[in-house]
Amino acid sequence: MLQTVHETSSDGVRTDRETDSREPHPLSLFEFWPGSIFYTPIVLYWIAMGLRYGDFSIPSAANPLIETGGLCGESKSGILDLAGPVARGWIAPYVTIMLRRNRKEGNAERLLAKIDARGLSFPLVVKPDIGCNGTGVKLVERREQLGAVLDSFPLGVRVLAQALARGPVEAGLFYMRDPGDPHGRITSITYKEAPVLHGDGQTSIRDLIARDSRTNLLPDIYLPRLRERLDTVPAPGEAVQLVFTGNHCKGSIFRNGCKDATEALTRRLDEIIGDVSEFHFGRIDVKADSVEALRAGEGFEIIELNGVGSEATHIWDSRTTLWEAYRAQFYHYRQAFRIGALNRARGWKTCGAYTMLRYWRKQRRLLALYPLND
Structure with a gap:
C-alpha cells in the first residue's frame, strides 16, 4: 500500500514522495557497514574540497575557538565553557576533574566535592572529556558507585560529570550559521530511541x-x-x-525528524548558539519534555555541543537510502568548508592537516582505553 510522505531534506528542500506504508526493514542497507567502506566516498569528497580551497583543514576554522573546529580530539567541557549566560541557562550543569596519576584513591572524593559544590545530585552521567560516539559514557545512579566507575577510566584523563537530563525525548539538532549573521538554520533533526x-x-x-x-x-x-x-x-x-547512550553505533535507534525544524525552534537556537563564542557549525544534542515542546523551542536541555566532526544523524534512520545519506553528508561537509573559508577571510587560522592528524591519533588512542558505555 502506498502513501504520500512529506519530507524536508538536509538542505531544507521540502518534497513529497510515495512510499510503502508497511513496516520497513529493521536495518537500512548501509546502516552498519564498516566505516572503511561507508566513509571512503566522504574522505574522497573531503580531499576534493581541500584541493579546491587550498587547505584540507579549512573546516577547523568553522568553529575557530574549538580544537580542530570539533573535528576530533576536542574537549567536551571546553566547548560548553564557551557558552555565555544565556546559553548556560539551557545546558545541563556539569563539573570536570582530571584523574590524577598515582593517586587513584582520591579521585572520587575530589569529584564528589565538586559535585556537591555545584549543587548536583545523583543520578549523574560520567563521560570522558575527549570522546566520540558515546564511548565510555556511564550512568552513575548512586554516590557509592562513583569510585568504581572512575576506576574503570585510565588515569591522567579528564572526565565530565553532568546532571542527568530528564526529558523523555532525545534529539540531535544540526545547526549552522554564517559568521556575522544573527540567524542560522536547522539542517537536520534526529530523534534517538533506546531499544x-x-x-x-x-x-x-x-x-x-x-x-x-x-x-x-x-x-x-x-x-x-x-x-x-x-x-x-x-x-x-x-x-x-x-542501552543508555544515545548513539547509533552503540545500539540506539535513530529516526528522521527534519520535518520538526520549525521557525520557533530555529529562533531559539539563534538565541542560544548566538551566545556561544564563535560557534557556527555543529550538532546540539538535547533532551526535551516532548516533541511538541521542542517544536515550540521550549522545554529542552542541552547535553552536548558538537563541532564539525558531528554528523547530520538522521541519515541513520533505517528508511534512508544510500543516496540520501551521501547527499546529506556531502552537503554538510561542503558547508563546513564554506563557513571555514568565511572565517579564514575574517582572520581566523586553520589548524593544519598535521594538527588534525595528531588530534585524531590522540582521540583514537584514548577511545581504546575507555570502559564500555552503558
Missing part, C-alpha cells in the same frame, strides 16, 4: 534479544553490555532498556 524489550515472565533477556527483529541482527552490540543479566527472566510487562 526496549518487554518480559513475559518466561523468556530470558538473551532470548528476548534473539527474538526481536532488530536486536537479533546486532548481538555484538547488545550482549556485551548486558552480560551479567543475560540469563535473567524479566517479569511480565517488565521493560528492559538495552
Whole structure:
C-alpha cells in the first residue's frame, strides 16, 4: 500500500514522495557497514574540497575557538565553557576533574566535592572529556558507585560529570550559521530511541534479544553490555532498556525528524548558539519534555555541543537510502568548508592537516582505553 510522505531534506528542500506504508526493514542497507567502506566516498569528497580551497583543514576554522573546529580530539567541557549566560541557562550543569596519576584513591572524593559544590545530585552521567560516539559514557545512579566507575577510566584523563537530563525525548539538532549573521538554520533533526524489550515472565533477556527483529541482527552490540543479566527472566510487562547512550553505533535507534525544524525552534537556537563564542557549525544534542515542546523551542536541555566532526544523524534512520545519506553528508561537509573559508577571510587560522592528524591519533588512542558505555 502506498502513501504520500512529506519530507524536508538536509538542505531544507521540502518534497513529497510515495512510499510503502508497511513496516520497513529493521536495518537500512548501509546502516552498519564498516566505516572503511561507508566513509571512503566522504574522505574522497573531503580531499576534493581541500584541493579546491587550498587547505584540507579549512573546516577547523568553522568553529575557530574549538580544537580542530570539533573535528576530533576536542574537549567536551571546553566547548560548553564557551557558552555565555544565556546559553548556560539551557545546558545541563556539569563539573570536570582530571584523574590524577598515582593517586587513584582520591579521585572520587575530589569529584564528589565538586559535585556537591555545584549543587548536583545523583543520578549523574560520567563521560570522558575527549570522546566520540558515546564511548565510555556511564550512568552513575548512586554516590557509592562513583569510585568504581572512575576506576574503570585510565588515569591522567579528564572526565565530565553532568546532571542527568530528564526529558523523555532525545534529539540531535544540526545547526549552522554564517559568521556575522544573527540567524542560522536547522539542517537536520534526529530523534534517538533506546531499544526496549518487554518480559513475559518466561523468556530470558538473551532470548528476548534473539527474538526481536532488530536486536537479533546486532548481538555484538547488545550482549556485551548486558552480560551479567543475560540469563535473567524479566517479569511480565517488565521493560528492559538495552542501552543508555544515545548513539547509533552503540545500539540506539535513530529516526528522521527534519520535518520538526520549525521557525520557533530555529529562533531559539539563534538565541542560544548566538551566545556561544564563535560557534557556527555543529550538532546540539538535547533532551526535551516532548516533541511538541521542542517544536515550540521550549522545554529542552542541552547535553552536548558538537563541532564539525558531528554528523547530520538522521541519515541513520533505517528508511534512508544510500543516496540520501551521501547527499546529506556531502552537503554538510561542503558547508563546513564554506563557513571555514568565511572565517579564514575574517582572520581566523586553520589548524593544519598535521594538527588534525595528531588530534585524531590522540582521540583514537584514548577511545581504546575507555570502559564500555552503558
